[in-house]
Amino acid sequence: MNNRKKIFTALLCVTISSLFLLTSLYVDFDIAGHFEGFYLVKEKTGRKYEFMDHLFVGREKQVVFAVDLSNNYFKFTRRLLPKHNENFNHLHCDWNPKDGNGMVSSYFADGTALVTYLGRYLDNDKEVHGLFVGGGLPETIESNVNYNMNNSGMTYFDGRRWYHIWCSVNEGIGSAISDTTLTPTKWEFLGSHVDKRSSENVIISSSHKAVIDQIPVRIDRKIHFSSGNPYFNLEIRITNIGTSPLSYSYLYGDEPWVGYYGTSLGDTGWVKDRIVNYEEMIDASKYSYVGIADIGNRVIGEQPVYTNLANFIEWFGPERPMFAYFTNDMNRLPGAGKKIPLESNERFVGLIWQRMLAPLESSTIKIAVGMARFNPKTGIPEKPATRWE
Secondary structure: OOHHHHHHHHHHHHHHHHHHHHHHHHEEEEOOOOOOEEEEEEOOOOOOEEEEOOOOEOOHHHEEEEEEOHHHHHHHHHHHOOOOOOOOOEEEEEEEOOOOEEEEEEEOOOOOEEEEEEOOEEEOOEEOOOOOEOOOOHHHHHHOOOOHHHOOOEEEEOOOOEEEEEOOOEEEEEEOOOOOEEOHHHOEEEEEEEEEEOOOEEEEEEEEEEEEOOEEEEEEEEEEEEOOOOEEEEEEEEEEOOOOOEEEEEEEEEOOOOEOOOOOOOEEEEEOOEEEOEOEEEOOOOOOEEEEEEOOOHHHOOOOOOOOEEEEEEEEOOOOOOEEEEEOOOOOOOOOOOOOEOOOOOOEEEEEEEEEEOOOOEEEEEEEEEEEEEEOOOOEEEOOOOOOO
């Protein structure tokens, strides 16, 4: 090799090394195996950027550059696949077991659909991993438009457009003594896998670990979708794997913005036999489900011009919630004797379980989460027939 080639090779190596060093100083790479596109996102603090192959809810305002592949990819594959009749109830599951996120789509015989996104959002600016409702596809998130965000969380397609049913869930486990709560990104993600995947049934599991009052707990989650059902079953098994008794509190709730993403206008509470227009504690021994309906809260002058869609959470088995409630603020339980209308932009439905576990003892929360429809004859939403599977 002559001197000119040696100098050129040396300069090339120096240039590549400098570019690599410069890039590493300013860009973090997050390639998780989604391959939904290429996204350059500016971090909220500092001067660094992230280059990733996915985009989750919570990063939409930070997108600097995006090349979305998922939408074009699905269009391309649809053109290649043979045409077939889809006028029957069936499921489609897309799950990333390593990263613990994905989506399950329920297609119905009448051409409508209900899609549930799982673990595709940020909690405290960190990505969630596991079976937690929330998120959306990159093309939905990147647009950063509320109309498109109706296709996020749990979303209903009526054949023409999307409607919002559930948002990103507010879920956490904490101490019943100190009132500290650990949300999903403060849990250690142990892994996930698809237990069953067919056009009729989808079962997915995820496992986690948390430390409460210096006591370790294992949280095993299992979700089950059945074709034709506008809901899923979620089992949350909590095990004290420490050597001391544990008193814990578990929250599952949401300010779901039923109907249209970004607003609680028109949202009111409901139970089996009545509409709930005010903040209220619900008797969990009398009722077995609660929900939010987009029908207009008459006591604050909202007229019945909304979507008439509703959602519900139902509990099964002996592990009943200690509290079931509707409030304007998820951080505050309804006050006794106070009549406060549901009127904030974060009208919230919540369930709280409290329990003491001896070492190696487990408890299991069983809930169904889904969509309900308004019954004009009764003036109350009607929950679909459910069963525990």
